[in-house]
Amino acid sequence: MTLNFPRSLQTLFMIAFAALLAACQSVPPTTGFTPAQIAALKTEGFVETGAGWELTFNERLLFASNDATVDPDLRVRIAGLARNLTSVGITTARVEGHSDSTGASAYNLALSQARAQAVAIPLQAGGMRLSPDQIVGRGEAVPMSSNDSVEGRQDNRRVVVIVTPQ
Template sequence: MRKVMMPLFALLALAACQTVREPVRSAFTQQQVAALAGNGFSPAGDNWELGMADRLLFATDEAVLPPSRQQGLGRMVSALVGVGIHGAEVQGHTDSVGAARYNDALSRRRAQAVAAAMAGGGMDSGAIRVVGMGQRDPVEDNATAQGRKENRRVVILVTPADAMVP
């Protein structure tokens, strides 16, 4: 009997030490996730990111959005605001052509152009954080024309704090 009871007690003791883990909860509602995914955003850790390389590239030394891009951003922002996403971080980027100081300013102007279009779409301009990344975070090799083109971009990042009711 003792031989049977010892392993049983050991199993019970181990079972009592098991930690019950809570299911992982998203900081975003189902409606917010659907709106983000439906507008081309992808999960990036706890955040959602719209890498606009396929959608929003800039020509060399340009920071102006064509009206069609402004309208597209306005529709996207309207959908996000409609599900309670009230802010975002807008990161401008450049290729490595030119001086670093100039590229920092150019990347900021690109981000500001996108932020202005987002504000025009209904997002509170005070809830949009503009960041000029310059040439510091390339996604492609700047040694080729195609790589430089991909690096002249804007990225929009939505954090859980942006999805909270103001």
């Protein structure tokens, strides 16, 4: 048995079916950042990762062993970075300090927190808003390199600034 529907009803059904099918299509995910923000992040040296856009300040720029002091010239550079980001509407970040595995874990955790704070201060001076829970010490828990060599330990004495869309 064949059902015959009027042509107008068939057309209406096809339009409704096409509209429902179009509504089911997935939209590609967006990064949440504007092109100007992405350009600013790239200019400042940030790299897109699964956690957001990350900029790593490691010992070559910042920290000697057992130290959480940021060089005055670098403080100026970090404050400038913050001004550049805030100028495109990126006003907050997460700042994570790290240490190598030399010494006691509790000491390394406190040292990494001090390093994160040392980088957060010029970021805030440059206009970024950081709450205390965004300034975090990770201690030796997330090494970037092996702690079995001088170079590896040097890499692990770092601060990472992570920016995600608000």
